[in-house]
Amino acid sequence: MTIPFIPCQGAPVTVPSLASSLSDCVSAAAARLGMADLAPQIRRSEHADFQSDGVLAAARARRRNPREIAAEVVARLSADGRVAAAQVAGPGFVNLDLTDGALLAQLTDRLTDPRLGVGTPEAGVTTVVDYSQPNIAKEMHVGHLRSTIIGDALVRVLEHLGGTVVRRNHIGDWGTQFGMLIQHQVEHPEPTAPQDAGTMRRLATLYRRARADFDADPAFADRARRRVVALQAGDPATVAAWRDIVAESTRYFTEVYDRLGVRLTDADSVGESAYNTALPGLADELERRRVAVTSDGALCVFFDDLRGPDGEPTPLIVRKSDGGFGYAATDLAALRQRVGELHADRLLYVVDARQARHFRMVFDTARRAGWLPPTVPAVHVAFGTVLGPDGRPFKTRAGDTVRLVDLLTEAVDRARDVVAAKNPELAGEALDERARQVGTGAVKYADLANNRVRDYTYDPQRMLALTGNTGVYLQYAHARVRSILARAEGVEATVDPTVGLEPAERALILDLDAFADTLAEVAAGYEPHRLCGYLYRLAQTFTTFYERCPVLRTTGTRRGNRLALCRLTGDTLRTGLHLLGIDAPEQL
RNA sequence: GCGCCCGUAGCUCAGCGGAUAGAGCAGGGGACUUCUAAUCCCAAGGCCGCAGGUUCGAAUCCUGCCGGGCGCGCCA
Structure with a gap:
């Protein structure tokens, strides 16, 4: 068989993993014993290729000796030729070894499928993913980085599994702060800084000065409040000024997304202002359905088990006592639209873990209002705070939040130094591009690699050390594979299933085979770090193979x-890295 | 006060019902006329916060403590 040239016919091929095939085998054997309830629980083992742990639980239910049952299961495993050895071990494990031929056949199957045998379990499922959520006229900071990167990875994985994904960038483009911004701009028309697209300097300066005046000058604060009223009333000049500010910010966000390699565009941005006209009706409906009640002049939803320090119930405030709407209302409106009009089968919100209570209240309210059917899960995909090396929330020495662009620039600059040192012939634009790939890859990988709900320690030293468990290690492993393949040009990568395998080769095939199952796990728990762990393990297994098994010689x-x-290996690493939003250059 | 999250090697973290708890970094010892040494190999390093309970089996599930973080009416 010649590997890369077999055309794909029809629907993408799904190659069941060896683990799932073995699971079926054990289930079938158990069924022949009248134990259809036995869950095989196949996993990798140090003592064999795989082990099945399910017999132990089944034996308990029957009050029988687990080793006896295990022996019966082993005796009834159908001999399809793929299992080289099946043995009872320990208290009742079943150890399973596969033949070299079975492993090589699996290698062939994955290789001949352009999707590497990954199925499309998400086909027909529409997921709306809400992520990034920057605020107009404000810098993006490390918190936005997490949301953006995690959200982007989840979007990529769900799409790769065949799902329909609607990205939603719920931008903060409405609120009282626009009154002071516009008013300040009107009173000080001279530009505070150049309005170049690459920076937020003008808006950041405007924001700072407007905030200072607002806090220090009651007369200005008063004019700013009147400006808010004008904005809400649709005063043309004020609305035009607002639009300009939004557009200036959006250009900046788009540039940041481009630098990050995140596929968020203008079309994905649906700001809070988009729901303005829906809010009064939404509030009325909640009130009519008696989901919300008026308390201290505000329209509130209460929850039995949510109380404040004073023991009084804590409400979700849908409409403030002054008649205005806050983010609870816009979140509800957005949710209703996503289910009702976008026909979402699942809602994901990639938002800071501190918002947990808020989302509980929003989801609960939406369920009560009938906007969120029981069949549609709504998940707060929470992530922890970014901490500095001191274990405190990550800030600059001056105590300001760290600008996302500064962090990226630092990472790319350091990556450029390292790349240039290792690869002196690289220069100019090629070097810049490589530095961007390595630097942003390092930032993303460091963020994605650990469990997202934990607080995450941002450590540029470690992340950019470019050694160990980092994005660069994976990029390097990938580049080494490509190097071999490039040198092997003209030599056919054919699989001969009769050739025996060395341990390093067996280990590599077994790891490669787990790719699709890993992606399914990532999608099941919205946990990109599982993909990082998988790819890192794969890269390590490959380097062991690389050291021990000469290819071209x-x-x-x-x-x-x-x-x-x-x-x-190369295709799996590249695909996996792409699903994390990390580039996999041919060379480093 | 109540609620949510987190306590695993010196540091940063995996593992979340299965056999002897794993990586990376740091520190110790080795390996470059080699398909990219941005690498690999070896050794060392643990009352898995504490105490009970469930189980054939617990870092993993339950309960209670201890320690840390976060949240709790008109900001988002």
Whole structure:
């Protein structure tokens, strides 16, 4: 068989993993024993290729000796030729070894499928993912970085699994702060800083000065409040000024997304202001359905188990006592629209963990109002705070939040130094591009690699050390594979299923085979760090293979098999990195 | 006060019902005429916060403590 040239016919092929095939085998054997309820629980093992742990639980339910049952299961495993050995071990594990031929066949199957055998379990499912959520006229900071990167990775994985994904960037483009911004701009028309697209300097300066005047000058604060009224009333000049500010910010956000390699565009931005006209009706409906009640002049939704320090119930405030609407109202309006008009089957909100209570209240309210059917899950995909090296929330020395662009610039600059040192012939634009790929990859990987709900310690030293468990390690492993494949040009990567495998080759195939299952886990728990862990393990397994199994210096069918291994490793690493939003250059 | 999250190697973190708890970094010892050494190999490093409970089996599930973070009416 010749590997990369077999055309794909019809629907994408799904290659069941060896683990799931074994699970079916054990289930079938158990069924023959009249134990259809036995859950095989196949997992990798140090003592064999795989182990099945399900017999122990089944034995408990029957009050029988687990080793006896395990022996019966082993005796009834159908001999499909793929299982080389099945043995009872320990208290009642079933150890399973596969033949080299079975592993090589699996390698072939994944390699001949352009999707590497990954199925499309998300087909027909529409997910709305809400992420990034920057605020107009404000800098993006590290908190936005987390939301943006995690959200982008989840979007990519869900789409890769065949799902329909609607990205929603719920931008903060409405609120009382626009009164002071516009009013300040009107009173000080001279530009405070150049309005170049690459920076937020003008708006940031405007924001700072407007805020200072607002706090220090009651007369200005009063004019700013009147400006808010004018904005809400639709005064043309004020609305035009607002639009300009929004547009200036949006250009900046788009530039940041481009630098990050995040696929968020203008079309994905639906700001809070988009729901303005829906809010009064929404409030009325909540009131009519008796979901919300008036308390101290505000329209509130209460919850039995949510109380404040004084023991009084804590409300979700849908409409403030002054008649205005806050973000609870816009979140509800957005949710209703996503289910009702976008027909979402699932809602994800990639937002800071501190908002947990807010989302509980919003989801609960929406359920009560009938806007969120029981069949549609709404999930707060929470993430922890970004901490500095001191264990406190990450701030600059001056105590300001760290600008996202500064962080990226630092990462890319340091990556450029390292790339240039290792690869002196690289220069100019090529070097800049490589530095961007490595630097942003390092930032993203460092963020995605740990469990998202934990607070996350941002440590540029570690992240940009470019060694160890980092994005660069994965990029490097990928580049080494590509290097071999490039040198092997003209040599066919053919799989000969009759050639015996060395331990490092077996380990590599077993790891490669777990890719699709890993993606399913990522999607099931919205946990990109599982993909990072998988890819890192794969890269380590590959480097062990790389050290022990010469590819190009081997000849004959063994070389073909190893080239096939390299190809599938390279494709898996590249695909996995892409799903994390990280580039996989051919060379470093 | 109540609620949510987190306590695993010196540091940063995986593992979340299965056999002897794993990585990376730091520190110790080795390996470059080599398909990219941005790498690999070896050794060392643990009352998995504490105490009970459930289970054939607990870092993992339950309860209670201790320690840390966050949240709790008109900001988002």
